[in-house]
Amino acid sequence: MNVRRFSAHVFALTTALVCLLAAVAVASALKGASYKAKVTHSGGWNYAVTLRVASTGKVASFSVQKPPIPCGVGVPLKAQVTKPAPISSSGAYKNSIVYKYDPQPSIAIKVSIVGKFSGHTFKGTFKNETGGECDWSMPISARS
Secondary structure (H helix, E strand, O other): HHHHHHHHHHHHHHHHHHHHHHHHHHOOOOOEEEEEEEEEEOOEEEEEEEEOOOOOOEEEEEEOOOOOOOOOOOEEEEEEOEEEEEEEEOOEEEEEEEEEOOOOOOOOEEEEEEEEEEEEEEEEEEEEEEEEEEEEEEEEEEOO
16 A cells, blocks of 8 residues: 555655646746747838747847838838847847947937747847837737
8 A cells, every 4th residue: 555655645745846847847848949029110111020949948139020110210221239138047038139220329219128938939028219209118028
């Protein structure tokens, strides 16, 4: 009788451990994957967003197909400044891109992304930050 009870406890603990390890594995980003999403602002602007996870699965880069246009200003893009950012063990991620415009380098727009990787999906918030009345944020859901 003790052998049966011991076997049942071992089985239950083993099952719980396997489920826990599976949950941890799914909670993070897929190594080497690209996650893509389309963000549509109510003003009619569409942004194609891509998150690229490194082969290590520990960092990701973030890009937007076209830069945002400064509110009320039609000036060309001068520079896009970004770098890969870490992915936490729970899948949390945040990164940003700063766009500088020419001929007015004082005009800068920051787009940022904050959210969480979980297996084949990334869910979070995409923000356009101009430091003024044209700031906005939208939910984002990307898939690999």
